[in-house]
Amino acid sequence: METINFGTDGWRATLEEFTVPRVRMVGQAVATYLADEGLEGPVAIGYDARESSPEFAEELTRVLCANGFDVLLPERDRPTPLFAYGIVERDLAGALVVTASHNPPEYNGIKFISGDGAPALPEVMDAIADRLAEPEQHPRDSHGSAREVDFVSPHADHALGLAGADLEGLTVAYDAMHGSGRDTTDTLLEQAGASVDRLRCDRDPDFGGSPPEPSPEYLEELTERVQSGDGDADLGIANDGDADRLAVVTPERGYLDENLFFAALYDYLLEDGSGPAIRTVSTTYLIDRIGEAHGEDVHEVPVGFKWVAQGIAEYDALVGGEESGGFTIDGHVREKDGVLMALVAAAMHAEEPLDDRVDRLLAEHGTVVQDKISVACPDHEKARVLSDLEDEIPEAIAGTDVEDVNTADGFKLLLSDGSWVLIRPSGTEPVLRVYAEAEDDDRIAALLEAGEDLLAEFV
Template identity: 60%
Template sequence: MDEVISFGTDGWRAPLSEFTSDRVRIVAQGVADHLAADGGAGDTVAVGYDARDTSAGFAADAADVLAANGFDVVLPERDCPTPAVSHAIVERDLAGAVVITASHNPPEYNGVKFIPADGAGALPSDTDGIMANLGTPAAGDPTGEIRRVDFTGPHVAHCRRLVDASLDGLTVVYDAMHGSGRGVTGDALEAAGADVIRRRCTQDAAFGGTPPEPTPEHLAGLADAVDEHDADLGIANDGDADRVAAVTPERGVLDGNWFYVLAYDYLLESGTGPAVRTVSTTGHVDAVAAAHDCEVVEVPVGFKWVAAAVDDHDALFGGEESGGYTMRGHVRQKDGVLMGLLAAAAASETALDDRIDAIEDAHGEIHQDKTSVDCPDDRKQAVLDGLDAALPDSVAGVAVDSVNDTDGFKIVLADGSWLLVRPSGTEPKMRVYAEAGSAARVAALLDAGRELVAPVV
């Protein structure tokens, strides 16, 4: 087994010095053997890819190996959003998919995701099976057929059926960040009636010098454009368009927690059902749910756990504060195209800033932040064991009310604030999150979290 290849929270990502054609072929062979062992031999598999310069070539490598193993392969007509690949799996009854993408990472990275037959994120049973089957790729003439099909058209049509709203009179600035949302999300908004102003909607191997990650520091130009054009809303997608960010005229780039709360609150105007959120996502979700007599299901960080719980609980909405969300009736995969439409639909009825004002009046403000403490991967379990033996009775002067060990330790305090310490799934770090009623209180909790972790690292 190639020790460089390792599937983390959402597939394998690596710099191009390590992410090579040979290794992509090894992973593709692992996928082929895993699918064959699961009874999928001879079925059709999708191979998608993002807008990176290297992605189309790596996708061709993966397709060649899968075809050499007897699988028919469908490729998109061009780079496309990852959620379009997930939708194609379900719509076409495919055995699964390989997607070549490094999502929001810088251009010197690439990656590979596996998506199983249900279109949701791969669970450990899948990724462990792939890792166990890494080996020499099959060679020779392919016995499977490779062909190009339209992934984005059916995906957008499905999204518009789910969010059946007229956006007439709404002005939206759309920012593709030079990723695979270009020519997709903006077009979907325009087809629904919005006046769309486009930014960074050309393919650029360097992503304009900014990683395609929709964070406030990378979306300053979008916020300026919303102001310049007196727009109602700004929408951005990450590199493979499975994540979304929104910009409002008054507040600028919205925190991902606020996007979750706004979207769920809007859906509750016409529907009902549980919300699924990760342990790191705001407790305001719980307050909105309680106001509608709905349940909240808390899961570990990682969208695959959100997807599983959405299915188990027939949830109305599910997601995580990092910008990934889905809704009832959709493939259980985070989808930045669908969420762009949903945010626009909500804004077309009531301005998002006004919606936030109303929610703050009812439930208070959201203040959340996070930091990291360096921690070698081989020390993470020892750190968790050390924390388990040293959990405090109070944090930053407030008594501990409860502790949730779903993913690390989430310490909920008597005033409703909380502190979360968990191991990163992608870096040699312990993550420390905090939420409270003020920014000053969050800062105090993060300081306390670092002081709690440092002695046991």
């Protein structure tokens, strides 16, 4: 049990630790939790494109069925957000998805999505962790049943109605990165009228030798398709391994920083809607400037989409997102959805080129640059490092006074020139993250170096 540690978004580990017996224990813990809470509805069990994922999903199905739960399964690996929507659409007790998201193929994981279609909050995951145990034996006449259902069509119909997208005449280059977005995101874009140029839309459990992480260094071919100048693609879109996040590539900028996409998204939604935005502590203040210009509030929450989801519910928000590429909008489930957001991104671009919208926003609200680095730190050392750092917060960073310190998630040092540095532990990897936001790249480099130097005293 000591090797099953629930992080920001469930349990994730290498296949040396992520074994069938431990997966079965997690399944039993979820079954016990649901039973203790009086939740008797069916449970969805999904999985990603990794070689080991179907087997682990089958083991979870056996355990849930043995505990009396009916299980609904997809016909193949499908994106995580489809199961979040399926929970609400089918009134399910919850969902388990076997996925390690953007991690390399030697990892796997389990995400638990609550009965409201949102990521489980820590108290729920703690309750599940407390119930880790060997699977229980129950009489066969009390077992539930398992059957395949269509999770794709209901989500697609909902997304098309919500986005209201007419993409006729638009060509989108779509990169599935060999993940579960293939034949889902690209098909949805075609249903909305777009022509789709497909990249890595075949299943490869090894993801072509690179992790299914939609970051610039892994999207070079997609960027080339959009920026080649031959006009073959108007926009590029990529999903991560389980397609709950997205990346966007534009003709002028290439890889579009997720903070800038969030800003463009909020601006787009405010054309016909109203309401606050929810952003994480690591996400740009440009969102706040846009909200203020429209008379809307912006609320900051800790990193992790569960906190974004909680904020959306608390403040009836128009949009929620994070700088790592996870977003959802009003009218949808409170879970990040890279499939829906691909459709919305294309609709935005069809209305006004994303580069033009971003240029306009930066001209109106000021230039913003953000970047981050990772500093290696074993998981068991993270709490100690942060405790030591708490007593050594400097009065200035990179020559600029520290005006305030936000401790909602790690330490966010707010500087007198409007820039900031954030130091926080990763919930999925053995690293500490150092983020910085400022007005230009040189200033960002100086702030990140100062943050790394500060951590060097303790790591």
